[in-house]
Amino acid sequence: MSDHSFELKGSLFPLSVLYCQDLSAAAVKTQLQQKLAQAPAFFYRAPVVINVESVTQVPDFEAIAQVFKELELVLVGVCGASAELKKMAQAAGLASLQLSKSKTPAKESKEKEVKTEAAVAAPVMETKVVEQNIRSGQQIYAKGADLVIRGTVGAGAEVIADGNIHIYGTLRGKAIAGAAGDNQKRVFCHKLEAELISIAGSYWLSDSLQGEYWGKSACIGLQDDKLVLADLL
Amino acid sequence: MAKIIVVTSGKGGVGKTTSSAAIGTGIAMRGFKTVIIDFDIGLRNLDLIMGCERRVVYDFVNVINGEANLKQALIKDKRIETLFILPASQTRDKDALSKEGVERILNELAEEFDYIICDSPAGIESGAMMALYFADEAVVVTNPEVSSVRDSDRILGMLSSKSRRAEQGLPGIKEHLLLTRYNPERVVKGEMLSVEDVGEILAIKLLGVIPESQAVLNASNSGQPVILDQDSDAGQAYLDTVARLLGEDVPFRFLNVEKKGLLKRIFGG
Numbered sequence: 173m174s175d176h177s178f179e180l181k182g183s184l185f186p187l188s189v190l191y192c193q194d195l196s197a198a199a200v201k202t203q204l205q206q207k208l209a210q211a212p213a214f215f216y217r218a219p220v221v222i223n224v225e226s227v228t229q230v231p232d233f234e235a236i237a238q239v240f241k242e243l244e245l246v247l248v249g250v251c252g253a254s255a256e257l258k259k260m261a262q263a264a265g266l267a268s269l270q271l272s273k274s275k276t277p278a279k280e281s282k283e284k285e286v287k288t289e290a291a292v293a294a295p296v297m298e299t300k301v302v303e304q305n306i307r308s309g310q311q312i313y314a315k316g317a318d319l320v321i322r323g324t325v326g327a328g329a330e331v332i333a334d335g336n337i338h339i340y341g342t343l344r345g346k347a348i349a350g351a352a353g354d355n356q357k358r359v360f361c362h363k364l365e366a367e368l369i370s371i372a373g374s375y376w377l378s379d380s381l382q383g384e385y386w387g388k389s390a391c392i393g394l395q396d397d398k399l400v401l402a403d404l405l
Numbered sequence: 406m407a408k409i410i411v412v413t414s415g416k417g418g419v420g421k422t423t424s425s426a427a428i429g430t431g432i433a434m435r436g437f438k439t440v441i442i443d444f445d446i447g448l449r450n451l452d453l454i455m456g457c458e459r460r461v462v463y464d465f466v467n468v469i470n471g472e473a474n475l476k477q478a479l480i481k482d483k484r485i486e487t488l489f490i491l492p493a494s495q496t497r498d499k500d501a502l503s504k505e506g507v508e509r510i511l512n513e514l515a516e517e518f519d520y521i522i523c524d525s526p527a528g529i530e531s532g533a534m535m536a537l538y539f540a541d542e543a544v545v546v547t548n549p550e551v552s553s554v555r556d557s558d559r560i561l562g563m564l565s566s567k568s569r570r571a572e573q574g575l576p577g578i579k580e581h582l583l584l585t586r587y588n589p590e591r592v593v594k595g596e597m598l599s600v601e602d603v604g605e606i607l608a609i610k611l612l613g614v615i616p617e618s619q620a621v622l623n624a625s626n627s628g629q630p631v632i633l634d635q636d637s638d639a640g641q642a643y644l645d646t647v648a649r650l651l652g653e654d655v656p657f658r659f660l661n662v663e664k665k666g667l668l669k670r671i672f673g674g
Contacts, residue, residue: 304565305561305608306562307558307559307561307562307563307565308555308556308558308559308562309529309558309559309562309563310562310566323608324608326558326562326606327555327558327606328555328558328559329558329562341608342605344606
């Protein structure tokens, strides 16, 4: 008999990967601070993996982990490590992650050795574009992607995306953004007449959307678990 | 090559059969060889509206099942030389239609006819799907009220995803909006959606607006397609609709409240 109260399952999550050639604690700190200043909310307690493929010096993982702690980031582990670096990372309590064989932008940075700036790679989002009206009863889901509708979403239709949703026509149906749980995602529409809008599981019915923005263009996001309507422009 | 036009709506009672009869008759009056097929198996109505109910011997299902051939089942209209009706079966249900069977009959009809009008049953079940599956064009019949508009939107979604053209990646079905039971006075009072409201929600090209009219009921009761009653507003509106369907540019009529003259006010309209 299988026991559902205890299970260990593999799963995939988006992680930010830090590519940085100079891994001295001081350099990492200044570079990260600059990056965080651009979008503090986005990176707050974000899990990060450091790519150590192209490091020139032997990094002090414990010092770096301390920097991450100070900056309210969660250092999960390293990737692309040599056997020696792996051991050191493990000693510092870090996980060693395997790089997928394709797509290693680190190789590119090897060619551009002049590049010393830290590049924090945000998770890349695909975009699904639908070039027609979404009629009542139809459902569109953009898995792991942003969704762009070049048309109107009719009453009784549903558009769902793990990313943001952009609707260039009127939104009369339901729009569900951040379906995978990301509360930073938003819904943008040219004309708001929605039945329901949901972001990362929080939702509002048309009654709570009435007011200033009803029938007008709007951008709907989540702030402190509250729905925030704002001008599109 | 025959053009297959489905008359559909999702919602029942909005005027699909009345419109199928009127449009089919109107096209035939222009000299095109036209057949109207009643897809509403089990709730056969088209033959009543066309006034040929006493002449039904074999029906659509008989032909599909090979119990009769097309020649035996087609009823030739007594008024218009080029018009034929393929009646539905009264005793069977909608599952009696198979996609292969319908396709075979449509192909056979296409060899002989210029236009094939498919009068769809209400709903979004197999019968309605069968009626729209092979269509080249669709006339979406809508009443100016919210539930009808919503159902039409649903059907438009089906047209663009469940039809043969959609499945085979061909250019989509040409969609036309036919607004029926339109009453400008009630629109002014705010009791009915306006042409603009419906047009904005459904976002398809307007083919015609048929005013709410006693003539439609009279026509149905007497088994005469209302388009033959050319003195009536509804009859004229259907004539305009057919002209537009055939590609002519005709201005819209009966959209505004008619001002009643003094005599009409005294003696009643």
